[in-house]
Amino acid sequence: MNLMISSVISSFKRFILAKILAIVLGIVIIFGIMIHLIEPETFPTIFEGIWWAIVTAATVGYGDYAPASFVGRIVGILLIFLGVGLLTRFFAAISTTSFVTQNAYIEGTSTFTGKKHIIIVGWNERVRETISLLHTSGSIIDIILIDETLEKNPNPENHFHFIKGNPTHDATLQQANVKHAEMVLITADQSKDEVQADMITILTLLAIKGLNPTIYSIVEILTTHQVNNAKRGGADEIIQTNRVSSLVMVNSLLSHGVSDALLAMLVDLKGCKLQFIEANLDLIGMSFQKTSETILAKGNILIGIKRVGEIIINPPLSLEIRKHDELLIIKK
Template sequence: MINKNWYKQAWKFLQRENLDRVLLVITILVIFSSITYSIVENKTIIDSVWWTIVTVTTVGYGDISPVTLPGRLVAIVNMIVGIGVLAILSASLASFLVSKKIKEDLGMSAYKFENHIIVCEWNYRAEVIIKEFRQDSDFKEAPIILIADIDRKPIEDENLYFIKGKVSDETLIRANINKAKTAIILGDDKLEHNARDATTILSTLIVESLASSVYTIVELMNAAYIDTCKKAHADEIIVSSHISSMLISQAAINHGITYVISDLLSFQDGANKLYKVPVPRSKIGMPFIEAFVHIKQTYQSTVVALQKGLQGEVMCNPSNQYKLNNQDYLIIVATESSYQEIQKSHLR
């Protein structure tokens, strides 16, 4: 949607970058030179304007050229003044673009994205999260805004945008938190475990106070803080130490099970991954087992869980006789191509 006050913003930009005076000089030069050239060379005003612009920009097509002494004097003025004015204009634009790039890399900019992802804190887990996003076709070019108290943008990613600082009202507003889709709040590895979780919960409170509609995913180290984090209205809580401990114990009890988990969670091409899809329209009101068989036979994919609503209760391995309704979602193990086919079939 076009901003109704775009012309005011454009004028402020020209004034801020000192381009208004340059454009004024160019305009006066073109008007004066065109009128003078038209008189002394007996040319139409259109031809004179064309000649003036071609001369000032040093293009010099040669289709129109002065033959009188006054006309050549006008041409000399155009050449000398034009080179200087264009040099100033080019330098001003280059300075603006370089300054903009530096501000972005140093985390000094503000953004107006919508349905974007915000990642709070930078650590090796944040880097893995962003790389995994880029492996998924739906998030390959999704705008991601990183808020972290580091010196500059940490990795080269044209769709990753950086805001320097702690999670606060100011940094979240610059990240346009009200229009974000998801906020991922990670722990600060520079702090000890208890202080890290306390800071994470505080960040969650700040996010929720500004934009309660944003889906917040929070990383904790200590499971004892889960209830506190829920009171901060976090939508999904992941206790990283708890999950890694469970995986290690499962690996000891059932050798090789971690390979299965890693394969399901990875976004590498060709791998089977976990996806969430709506219940097929033809299976609404039918027992769960019918959807299970249909998905397996038709798409060579396996249903492993069911979610009641888009963000509701998740049932792992639901009963065969559970009656499906139109708000339920199936969590499946599938390749990306199978997932896309299921999505297309639901739209038909």
């Protein structure tokens, strides 16, 4: 309901602005024609009459044209009074509309109308870094941030659209134009305990998939036993934050300095350098070693394969590539 009211108000403001502009243009044209008909010697063409009307209504007063007759001067006086009032109202309407639009953008009440955008649910330091890295990677895709706790756009200079609202509500998702979104990233709410945070994440996922079943969804899950529920909810990718952190910690304990190396590798791989590609017909039946050499000759590095949903990193060199295998490569 709030979304519908906001849309109606926005449309009404645009209508009022267009109406005032049309009235101003109409008055300028009418007075331009009138002064040409009253004083054809002073204003030999309609265009010159309209030029005088514009200059007079705007109270600029260049003095290149001026009515000489009594009637012409009366027309000029009327135009000045009308011009001051209408133009003042017109520019005031523009200023008000710009102010309201800017406030709506900052406060998260404006509706996004673009398509093929990314929706990110939840605001935290990870999201701040994610958006920053997306921008530095050269991505030009629109980013929409949905968060219920923020009072205003946390970083309006970073060029992302903020929407304040509950991401499990249809009105909020429609405000983000979820039906035309390409991807969604749902982050865990760290202000809640892990079980509750996962429940909210899955509920948000279900709400989004209900409105856009084809959207590519990436969700952050904190507890292992909720992973299957996220899959049942339609998650295309699941990021198990706690598991990832634990693996980094274990590797750091067993081999000092690994965390720095992993971070450096991940930073270097930003911007789609780590990709899955489908094995083409030329590679089917070839060993992993031979496939690796073929891909390396093109400047890319083969590090694993994805087979029937299972990812195998650094498999045996003799492993044969099969049809429908996906190759995990680092692009040059």
